[in-house]
Amino acid sequence: MKEICIGCGATIQTTHPKEPGYIHPKVYEARKDDFYCERCYVLQHYNKNIPFPSDPLAFQESMKEVKQGRGLVVLMTSLFDLEGTLIPNIHQWVGKKDVLVVVNKFDLMMKSVNKNKVHQSIRKLIKASGINAIDVLVISSFYENDVKTFIDVMNTMRKGKNVYFIGMTNVGKSTLVNQIIHHYTQEEALITVSNTINTTLGNIHIPLDDESNLVDTPGCMNDESIIQYLSKEHLEVITPNRFIRPKTYQLNSLQTLFVQGIIRIDFLEGTKFSAITYFKNDLLIHRTKLENATEFYLEHQDDLLKIPDAEERLQLGSLIHLDRIIHENEKIDVVIPGLGFLTIAGAGQIRVHTFRKIKVKFREALL
Ligand SMILES: Nc1nc2c(ncn2[C@@H]2O[C@H](COP(=O)(O)OP(=O)(O)OP(=O)(O)O)[C@@H](O)[C@H]2O)c(=O)[nH]1
Ligand SMILES: [Mg+2]
Structure with missing residues (x-):
């Protein structure tokens, strides 16, 4: 058996309930086409997490495909946690590809921030961290117009090739990929997203056309961030879900x-x-x-x-x-x-x- 969970990218297996990709053998027999593993099912339907110890090699493993592939790299970060979500040594992971930086979660800050004004400061921070970006977009994946703008930029920059979404865990990579899928197909929430770390576990390929794919990847862990150490319940208490009133x-x-x-x-x-x-x-x-x-x-x-x-x-x-x-x-x-x-x-x-x-x-x- 070598199927992939369409929610998180883990390889499906029926023998180890406490490990990634588990699906009950009876469920596996009953459903032959698309597979969500048990963890994705529980996250999507009950908003409960089955936590796995994060695999420090998962990010490295998924970057092998990115390094070898051809296309555009979208480095996603979060405006709410800019420093904590930049991957400074990104070029080591992705090779010489163009890197488009997307600063997500603008909706959280919009009441306090003039988008154009903050753009300059963000560019400075990105440059200082050693990232050589071809452009920087500030968006909210929740806003349809921002998603449309992103898609236009992405299609111009990718020149018919793949698009690799990479970034720290929880910045919203899978959310944006879901929005792109929705834009083209009207399908809702194909990939599992959640307010917890380590949601996507393996690379997920979404065909754009006969030649190219969107590739969602597992997030990079940041040991210096509080989110790495808190339960899902506590994360819900500290993570803003609407605009922040200073x-x-x-x-x-x-x-x-x-x-x-x-x-x-x-x-x-x-x-x-x-x-x-x-x-x-x-x-x-x-x-x-x-x-x-x-x-x-x-x-x-x-x-x-x-x-x-x-x-x-x-x-x-x-x-x-x-x-x-x-x-x-x-x-x-x-x-x-x-x-x-x-x-x-x-x-x-x-x-x-x-x-x-x-x-x-x-x-x-x-x-
Ligand atoms: N406020 C806000 N929250 C967002 C936005 N995009 C994503 N989120 C939330 O951020 C959390 C993480 O989203 P995911 O898409 O699972 O993040 P990810 O980067 O794929 O995470 P990993 O798979 O762990 O690497 C979820 O609770 C999303 O609803 C956004 O633009 N604004
Ligand atoms: Mg994800």
């Missing part, structure tokens, strides 16, 4: 902000601090006095600040902190990959506490 905090020195139990920012000595937060709208942000912060955390890490939970904290490693001086007239973003960011202004010193595995970054304010 919140503004005026802060005095010696105050602290917690964002769930994932990050804590201390405003040490300084004046006129302000923080604008870009997280899921109802995500818990708690302000307290710095002198009470440690006690508050220890008391509430399993109720109010319960994400991450004890098991997830074990995976995330010990607590660490990073200090940053902010100069007068400077505006910086504190970026927490997978969670969102805060724009901080003021003059003074801040201290960011998080877990060892999470790579918090400071950048010039994006917006």
Whole structure:
């Protein structure tokens, strides 16, 4: 047997229920043509995940075909988590093909962002990460017009050849491929998509014409992002699903902000601090006095600040902190990959506490 699950690209098998591509032998006998594995079925119909340990070699394996093939590479990233979703060494994986960068999930930021203005900053970030892009598009896969624009650009750039969708896990590669399929055939949600990591497990080929295919690929894992360490339930709590309403905090020195139990920012000595937060709208942000912060955390890490939970904290490693001086007239973003960011202004010193595995970054304010 060598069939592929049309939802996730895993090879179908009937012997190991806890491994990718499993389908019950009776179901296999009953349905001879198209196959969704059990995990895809459960994800699509019950929105429940059967988690498999992610295979670190799956991405490398799927890139072999991309490197050898001919066509256009679409590197998908997410505007919500730009740094966390860029693959800096992309050219090593895809060879000398043209790379079109698609920054997805614009819908989450649209109320705060002027698309044209942010384009320049995004291009700078992409260039600085070593990616040599032939163009950069900012889109939402949920918007029909954006999908149409993308299809026009894709068809011009691919010159009759394949299109390979690659990127970090969860940026929306399969969602966009589904939208393209829908555009041409009216078919709905052929490929499994979900708000969890590691959804697509093998390359999925969708014929464009006799000569060429769309190729959806498994996402690259980012060990530095919080999404790598949270259960599907917790991911649902932190991942925005509609536009983000920024919140503004005026802060005095010696105050602290917690964002769930994932990050804590201390405003040490300084004046006129302000923080604008870009997280899921109802995500818990708690302000307290710095002198009470440690006690508050220890008391509430399993109720109010319960994400991450004890098991997830074990995976995330010990607590660490990073200090940053902010100069007068400077505006910086504190970026927490997978969670969102805060724009901080003021003059003074801040201290960011998080877990060892999470790579918090400071950048010039994006917006
Ligand atoms: N807000 C928003 N969410 C999106 C958009 N595109 C995709 N998503 C959501 O992002 C999540 C991940 O989408 P997928 O298409 O499964 O992502 P993927 O890149 O294929 O993920 P892997 O297969 O794990 O590599 C799902 O919850 C989608 O609904 C978008 O434009 N805006
Ligand atoms: Mg996918």
